[in-house]
Amino acid sequence: MSIRVGIYGYGNLGRGVECAIKQNKDMELAAVFTRRDPATVSILTDTAKVYHADEAVGMAGQIDVMILCGGSATDLPAQTPALAEHFNVIDSFDTHANIPVHFANVDTAAKKGSHVGIISVGWDPGMFSLNRLYGNAILANGSDYTFWGKGVSQGHSDAIRRVEGVKDAKQYTVPVESALEAVRAGENPELSTRQKHTRECFVVAEEGADLAKIEKEIVEMPNYFADYDTTVNFISEEELKAKHSGIPHGGFVIRSGKTGWEEEHSHVIEYSLKLDSNPEFTSCVLVAYARAAYRLAQEGQTGCRTVFDIAPAYLSAQSGEELRAHML
Amino acid sequence: MSIRVGIYGYGNLGRGVECAIKQNKDMELAAVFTRRDPATVSILTDTAKVYHADEAVGMAGQIDVMILCGGSATDLPAQTPALAEHFNVIDSFDTHANIPVHFANVDTAAKKGSHVGIISVGWDPGMFSLNRLYGNAILANGSDYTFWGKGVSQGHSDAIRRVEGVKDAKQYTVPVESALEAVRAGENPELSTRQKHTRECFVVAEEGADLAKIEKEIVEMPNYFADYDTTVNFISEEELKAKHSGIPHGGFVIRSGKTGWEEEHSHVIEYSLKLDSNPEFTSCVLVAYARAAYRLAQEGQTGCRTVFDIAPAYLSAQSGEELRAHML
Numbered sequence: 001m002s003i004r005v006g007i008y009g010y011g012n013l014g015r016g017v018e019c020a021i022k023q024n025k026d027m028e029l030a031a032v033f034t035r036r037d038p039a040t041v042s043i044l045t046d047t048a049k050v051y052h053a054d055e056a057v058g059m060a061g062q063i064d065v066m067i068l069c070g071g072s073a074t075d076l077p078a079q080t081p082a083l084a085e086h087f088n089v090i091d092s093f094d095t096h097a098n099i100p101v102h103f104a105n106v107d108t109a110a111k112k113g114s115h116v117g118i119i120s121v122g123w124d125p126g127m128f129s130l131n132r133l134y135g136n137a138i139l140a141n142g143s144d145y146t147f148w149g150k151g152v153s154q155g156h157s158d159a160i161r162r163v164e165g166v167k168d169a170k171q172y173t174v175p176v177e178s179a180l181e182a183v184r185a186g187e188n189p190e191l192s193t194r195q196k197h198t199r200e201c202f203v204v205a206e207e208g209a210d211l212a213k214i215e216k217e218i219v220e221m222p223n224y225f226a227d228y229d230t231t232v233n234f235i236s237e238e239e240l241k242a243k244h245s246g247i248p249h250g251g252f253v254i255r256s257g258k259t260g261w262e263e264e265h266s267h268v269i270e271y272s273l274k275l276d277s278n279p280e281f282t283s284c285v286l287v288a289y290a291r292a293a294y295r296l297a298q299e300g301q302t303g304c305r306t307v308f309d310i311a312p313a314y315l316s317a318q319s320g321e322e323l324r325a326h327m328l
Numbered sequence: 329m330s331i332r333v334g335i336y337g338y339g340n341l342g343r344g345v346e347c348a349i350k351q352n353k354d355m356e357l358a359a360v361f362t363r364r365d366p367a368t369v370s371i372l373t374d375t376a377k378v379y380h381a382d383e384a385v386g387m388a389g390q391i392d393v394m395i396l397c398g399g400s401a402t403d404l405p406a407q408t409p410a411l412a413e414h415f416n417v418i419d420s421f422d423t424h425a426n427i428p429v430h431f432a433n434v435d436t437a438a439k440k441g442s443h444v445g446i447i448s449v450g451w452d453p454g455m456f457s458l459n460r461l462y463g464n465a466i467l468a469n470g471s472d473y474t475f476w477g478k479g480v481s482q483g484h485s486d487a488i489r490r491v492e493g494v495k496d497a498k499q500y501t502v503p504v505e506s507a508l509e510a511v512r513a514g515e516n517p518e519l520s521t522r523q524k525h526t527r528e529c530f531v532v533a534e535e536g537a538d539l540a541k542i543e544k545e546i547v548e549m550p551n552y553f554a555d556y557d558t559t560v561n562f563i564s565e566e567e568l569k570a571k572h573s574g575i576p577h578g579g580f581v582i583r584s585g586k587t588g589w590e591e592e593h594s595h596v597i598e599y600s601l602k603l604d605s606n607p608e609f610t611s612c613v614l615v616a617y618a619r620a621a622y623r624l625a626q627e628g629q630t631g632c633r634t635v636f637d638i639a640p641a642y643l644s645a646q647s648g649e650e651l652r653a654h655m656l
Contacts (some may be wrong), residue, residue, distance in 0.1 A: 016587070037516050082480075085349065097398045099652055103652055117340050127597075129656045130416075130462075131599075133640050134640060138455075138613050140612070151646060259344070265605040267604060269455075271597075273596070280587040284587060312462060316465045320636070328448055
């Protein structure tokens with residue numbers, strides 16, 4: 001029998017989860033839940049239906065794992081604990097500073113409902129976190145580096161769009177190649193914010209807008225751009241659509257360290273992602289952890305987990321014997 | 329109280345484990361066991377003693393985890409099951425084809441003695457296996473690539489040393505850069521053995537030896553070199569010592585795959601290692617998994633495990649709270 005997955009929230013991430021389920025033969029999409037009018041939401045999967053979010057709890061017996069596809073600012077802090085009482089849940093909560101509180105809330109709710117919740121699943125937090133942990137555990141004497149990009153930052157793009165005279169914009173976070181090279185060479189550099197990433201902005205201005213003023217406002221914007229070397233490129237709406245409509249992202253987690261009695265040997269561990277679609281890749285990670293949540297629940301486990309708590313074998317559709325024979 | 333670690337076998341790997349223990353404050357070296365006369369083996373740690381291998385079983389109460397540092401050909405298949413009856417054990421068994429049998433033997437012995445055994449720990453098998461598994465689970469629709477090097481292959485160096493007229497030799501396995509680039513670009517190439525790696529040999533010939541004959545014998549050697557583009561460099565004994573006495577290694581695990589309803593997006597996950605000392609890095613992985621074995625045993629778990637079965641959090645000296653707050 002397939003693992004019956006529910007999708008709660010149908011934006012880029014929800015659609016990505018739907019696509020990922022199609023690629024995993026041991027899973028099926030059971031239902032999509034939306035806060036919009038279900039009649040206005042059309043999905044890709046013929047065999048599944050769209051329901052209003054309010055109907056979810058009543059369908060608890062028909063869904064093995066619910067994947068929450070809302071935002072971290074206001075959706076997930078409320079939705080994940082609420083649903084964890086009724087379902088095994090997975091979310092991609094990514095407000096790093098609030099993870100401990102979110103973990104506690106989901107843990108309480110999941111235990112109350114005898115379910116499993118896995119939070120902060122994706123690539124950062126998620127696969128990048130795992131690689132920080134593995135790297136730290138292995139090279140106890142070393143330094144950590146995380147670089148993001150080249151990729152689209154939704155938050156920075158939104159910040160530019162709020163500037164007066166801006167019609168549309170896309171912002172790319174770009175790792176500084178020379179910094180990456182120094183880290184890879186085991187030089188253990190101390191890097192400032194400015195030395196690690198640059199920011200490239202592609203901006204469509206309103207007709208007649210003061211371009212110099214827009215540029216100045218962007219590059220001097222506190223928190224978002226002031227601490228970075230930022231380049232602003234004004235382009236046409238057509239060019240923005242043609243060349244910058246994707247949502248690529250990626251990045252690098254590097255752990256460098258020394259071993260030997262006198263710390264005479266250097267080692268570099270590097271993990272990198274190059275993603276055409278940030279939400280679709282995040283979705284693939286969510287779906288793999290949905291399989292893990294299902295299995296943990298089958299074992300009778302309850303409560304909140306993160307990627308740190310999940311043995312890798314739970315993510316794979318293959319058995320332990322198969323994994324040892326073919327992948328070890 | 330520290331985790332008391334025993335080292336069973338004191339070659340390059342055993343010394344590496346000793347160095348790694350020094351860097352992990354929650355661990356201490358309890359004893360080193362050797363099949364040689366203990367009086368002839370001097371170790372680096374003042375606070376530990378060397379015992380004969382036969383004394384190990386009698387010291388079971390003084391050692392929390394035994395790390396086996398013997399070879400995979402004949403040592404580990406016998407030693408790991410034998411010791412798993414008396415200790416929690418970790419080994420780096422790396423004969424991929426025999427892992428299922430070794431797993432079954434260690435599992436039976438560990439369960440009999442109520443201990444935990446973790447086998448095939450290191451980087452391949454080990455961290456590379458983990459990355460193959462994570463990559464497969466996430467990008468269900470994709471291809472796997474493992475490249476090794478640049479690094480010293482002990483087996484190939486030994487094979488060259490057996491050629492008549494060869495005094496000493498060192499062989500490097502080198503990944504083909506253009507193949508790596510094609511994989512990274514998501515081109516999904518089908519690669520033959522020859523297209524993935526080249527072999528570089530540094531050979532010290534006996535005085536008066538027939539160099540052309542040696543070279544021909546190396547490059548045509550079945551299994552070891554015939555399927556590769558191999559270069560043979562004759563150098564002096566002094567140059568071999570000065571430039572080729574290290575044991576560097578490393579490599580790349582790459583998973584590339586497609587997502588999207590029509591498979592319209594490409595993704596590349598890459599994990600790479602650049603290691604000055606192959607045995608010291610392997611040792612660091614062994615020590616991190618020794619921590620995991622200790623904790624699993626504390627929980628009352630028994631039997632054989634591989635890296636696939638160990639939740640990452642078990643590897644770190646930090647608590648779950650600390651990990652979630654600082655590393656997620």
